[in-house]
């Protein structure tokens with residue numbers, strides 16, 4: 001049975017695409033055949049983070065509209081042969097995604113893949129609703145700030161009431177909270193919400209905490225999902241996240257401010 | 270070519286129903302201002318239905334026109350008339366307002382003895398999230414989880430929340446004055462009981478488990 005996982009947030013720019021890229025690569029590296037779909041029609045950027053933008057010939061909308069077959073549109077990742085990317089269209093408008101069209105493509109993908117990751121666009125409108133509609137699991141990406149938490153709460157409400165599972169009285173979408181761009185030092189200064197605050201407000205189980213990290217920027221500039229940067233904090237945090245998604249029980253790391261080292265104490269910084 | 274028909278959506282959205290007890294503009298304005306002062310933010314450009322039941326004999330359209338102007342001046346958006354007397358309907362037509370069937374929403378008018386006994390309870394076991402609204406019609410409401418900021422829970426009877434209340438809770442929505450709101454962790458944006466409101470900024474000091482009830486015409490919050 002294939003599992004459809006939506007990566008969603010409501011608020012823009014919180015790390016959905018970064019997470020989609022990392023999680024899909026992580027699952028594929030663990031041996032699970034995985035496809036990641038870019039639902040952000042008009043704003044292609046998953047393909048850039050996956051470093052395959054020059055290999056895009058056909059896209060998701062082409063497949064929905066019957067202008068290309070799924071096999072023509074799927075791009076195989078060069079680093080991991082279990083990973084495929086279904087890119088978004090840069091040119092078409094968002095209404096090209098229809099419920100029936102999306103369902104058809106997902107049904108076809110389900111026969112071949114173990115995991116289908118849907119990278120949602122920002123907002124709570126049509127595109128975001130299409131990305132989450134057929135989900136079995138949701139990774140709700142939240143930054144430690146009030147507006148992001150509030151938007152995540154809204155998205156959780158939509159998952160609860162307007163998803164396929166909700167509308168068909170099936171067991172609810174399995175919700176997971178992923179806190180990204182977390183900076184413990186700023187929590188101590190009172191500039192960011194703490195993990196406990198966010199968990200308390202959202203009442204959803206915590207899947208992982210990804211620290212604010214320069215490694216993410218470096219990775220996206222290089223077109224490598226940050227999970228491949230095994231030495232980095234963010235890469236390791238994403239590895240833990242994928243392991244938990246697969247049922248492993250791992251403690252949360254990178255949640256406490258680092259004590260300043262001796263040299264830093266002497267020289268400041 | 271086929272003409273493009275408009276796509277209709279029917280929707281229910283909450284409105285204020287304000288009783289017009291006097292056709293005298295100054296008197297009405299005074300009453301209105303003192304009502305608005307209790308919770309100004311609730312009335313900012315709020316859709317409003319004017320209940321003109323108590324205006325007898327039937328006033329001139331121009332009298333109601335004056336009342337409308339006072340409403341607009343005070344940032345209400347009156348769009349409809351209602352009355353127990355359908356004789357008022359014609360005024361609505363003349364003034365280009367909607368006419369809505371009379372619905373008793375005014376607690377002060379309904380004597381306690383006539384309040385129906387509410388015995389049903391609607392139970393919600395999932396969190397009520399921002400943007401969601403739950404309405405327990407002719408029932409009490411039991412929420413076993415939490416109510417987020419930006420969410421709204423409404424009941425014709427009382428509301429019990431076993432988790433945190435961070436959104437709005439509106440009990441006694443049809444006028445049952447004995448309705449209460451009880452929650453384990455009180456951080457509400459607003460409490461309303463039977464048409465009387467209290468905003469967070471006007472809450473008494475305190476936190477934790479709370480019981481909110483109506484005493485005469487104001488809301489009392491007891492922290493337990």
Ligand SMILES: Nc1ncnc2c1ncn2[C@@H]1O[C@H](COP(=O)(O)OP(=O)(O)OP(=O)(O)O)[C@@H](O)[C@H]1O
Nearest residue numbers: 012013014015016017018122181211212213216217
């Ligand atoms: N853990 C992190 N540390 C530092 N920067 C991050 C982190 N996660 C994401 N970013 C940066 O934040 C920006 C937005 O990330 P991303 O594109 O993944 O967000 P998004 O939620 O997909 O945005 P959109 O809503 O526009 O689709 C990018 O510049 C990315 O490099």
Ligand SMILES: [Mg+2]
Nearest residue numbers: 016017040120
């Ligand atoms: Mg994105």
